[in-house]
Amino acid sequence: MSSKSMDLIVVLTSVLALLFAQTINGVTVELIHPNSPSNPNRNQFDWIRQAYNNTRSRAAFIHSRLLGVDDSSKFKTDMIPNGGGYIMKYSVGTPPFETYGIADTGSDVTWTQCQPCTDCFPQTPPIFDPKNSNSYKTTPCDSDACSIFGSICSDQKVCQYDITYGDQSHTAGDVATDTLTIGDGSFTDVMFGCGHNNSGFPDVSSGIFGLGYSNVSFVKKLRNQIDGKFAYCLSPQPDSKSYISFGTDAIVTGADAVSTPFAVSLDKTIFYWLSLESMSAGDKNFPVKQSSTSDTSDQTGNVIIDSGTMLTVIPTDMFNSLKSELTKQIPATPIDDPQGEFGLCYSTSDKFEAPKIVAHFSGADVSLSSRGIFQQAGEGISCLTIVPDQHLNIFIFGNLSEVDYLVGYDLKAKTVTFKPADCSKF
Structure with missing residues (x-):
C-alpha cells in the first residue's frame, strides 16, 4: 500500500473518530415533569403533596447516611419516589431498548427493571430483557467493578447489588454493563444495575438514572467522554418542556x-x-x-x-x-x-x-x-x-x-x- 493511501486512511480514521466524539460529547434529551399530562395517574395536587413527603423522607435518609445510623423511619411515608423527580428517557442494549429513569443528582447508581422479574413494580413501558441485547454482560464477582459497585455474589459468581432508599423503596439485581443511548449519543460498556427484585417506584419510570458524584455514577464513570459536564433546565409547569444535556451541549x-x-x-x-x-x-x-x-x-x-x-x-x-x-x-x-x-x-x-x-x-x-x-x-x-x-x-x-x-x-x-x-x- 502506498504512503498516500496510508495517509488517506489515517485522515479518514481521524475524521470518523472526530465525528464519533462529537456525537457522544454533545447530547440533549427531554425530561418529563413528575406531574406530566403523559402520566395517566396524575392528580392536580397529589404530586406536590408527594413532593413534600419525598423531601422529608429524603432529608432524613441523607441525615442517616452521613451519620451512619438509620433514623429515616421518622419520616417514612407512602409517597412514591418521583414525587420530586423529573424522568429521563434513554435506551439500553443493542439494539437500543427504550427505558425511563428518574434523573437524580442525589443518587449514584443507574438501574432499570429487568426480565426475568422475580418481584417488580408495575411499569407502563415494557421491561428490558437482557437476553435481547447483543452487548449485555454481567459483571464477575472478582472484578474491580464489582468491588466499587457491590460486594454481593450470586451462586453463578455474578456481582449483585442491593439498595434500599429512604422511603423503603428497594432494588436488587445483577451488576452489568451494556450500551446506553441518550438522544443521538451512544456510550458503550456502561455499568448499571439490572434489577430483578424492585418495589415502591412509580409506573411511569423504570428505575433511576444516577447523576451523583461517586465512582459508579454515569457522569463520573464517563466524565472524559462528556468532558465532565452535564446540565439541566427544569420547568415548573407539567405541560412545558424540561431537558438535560451532556458534554458540549452542557456548557x-x-x-x-x-x-x-x-x-x-x-x-x-x-x-x-x-x-x-x-x-x-x-x-x-x-x-x-x-x-x-x-x-x-x-x-x-x-x-x-x-x-x-x-x-x-x-x-x-x-x-x-x-x-x-x-x-x-x-x-x-x-x-x-x-x-x-x-x-x-x-x-x-x-x-x-x-x-x-x-x-x-x-x-x-x-x-x-x-x-x-x-x-x-x-x-x-x-x-x-x-x-x-x-x-x-x-x-x-x-x-x-x-x-x-x-x-x-x-x-x-x-x-x-x-x-x-x-x-x-x-
Whole structure:
C-alpha cells in the first residue's frame, strides 16, 4: 500500500473518530415533569403533596447516611419516589431498548427493571430483557467493578447489588454493563444495575438514572467522554418542556451566568455540596447560622443541590425569619395548610405577588423563579415551596428553586453554574 493511501486512511480514521466524539460529547434529551399530562395517574395536587413527603423522607435518609445510623423511619411515608423527580428517557442494549429513569443528582447508581422479574413494580413501558441485547454482560464477582459497585455474589459468581432508599423503596439485581443511548449519543460498556427484585417506584419510570458524584455514577464513570459536564433546565409547569444535556451541549456561559464551587464529602461522595451564605426577601437578608453535619474536602459546603428533591429545606431559624418577613411584604392574609404540612400558605383568590427571594451562594446570587417558590397545594391554596429542616441539620436546594434556570455541573472545575433560561426553548 502506498504512503498516500496510508495517509488517506489515517485522515479518514481521524475524521470518523472526530465525528464519533462529537456525537457522544454533545447530547440533549427531554425530561418529563413528575406531574406530566403523559402520566395517566396524575392528580392536580397529589404530586406536590408527594413532593413534600419525598423531601422529608429524603432529608432524613441523607441525615442517616452521613451519620451512619438509620433514623429515616421518622419520616417514612407512602409517597412514591418521583414525587420530586423529573424522568429521563434513554435506551439500553443493542439494539437500543427504550427505558425511563428518574434523573437524580442525589443518587449514584443507574438501574432499570429487568426480565426475568422475580418481584417488580408495575411499569407502563415494557421491561428490558437482557437476553435481547447483543452487548449485555454481567459483571464477575472478582472484578474491580464489582468491588466499587457491590460486594454481593450470586451462586453463578455474578456481582449483585442491593439498595434500599429512604422511603423503603428497594432494588436488587445483577451488576452489568451494556450500551446506553441518550438522544443521538451512544456510550458503550456502561455499568448499571439490572434489577430483578424492585418495589415502591412509580409506573411511569423504570428505575433511576444516577447523576451523583461517586465512582459508579454515569457522569463520573464517563466524565472524559462528556468532558465532565452535564446540565439541566427544569420547568415548573407539567405541560412545558424540561431537558438535560451532556458534554458540549452542557456548557453554561454568558453575562448573566453565575457560578459557585461545589464540594464533596470525604466519606460520602455522592452529593454535591454548595455553600449557602444567606437568603434574602426583598431587602432583608437572613444569614445561615447553622453548620452542616458534612465533613467536606478542599472546600466547605452546607447545602446539597439535589435534582431528585422538589422542595428546598433550610435551617429552621432561617425559615422562621423568612416566613415572618414574607408575611410583612405580601399584602394578603396567610391561611393554614389543611394537612398541616407547608409552613406558609395563601388563598389563590388573593392573587398576591411574592417579593424577590434570593439564595446567596459563595460567589453566586440566584434569584428564585416566582413560578417555583409558590405552588398550588390544593383547591384554592398556594404554599411556599421552602420548608424548615426540623432540626435534622440537613439543608437541600431542591429543584423547584432551580426552575427557569439552566443549571450546569462541571466535574473538572468543581462548579455549579446558574443561568436564567426559558426551558421550553432548546
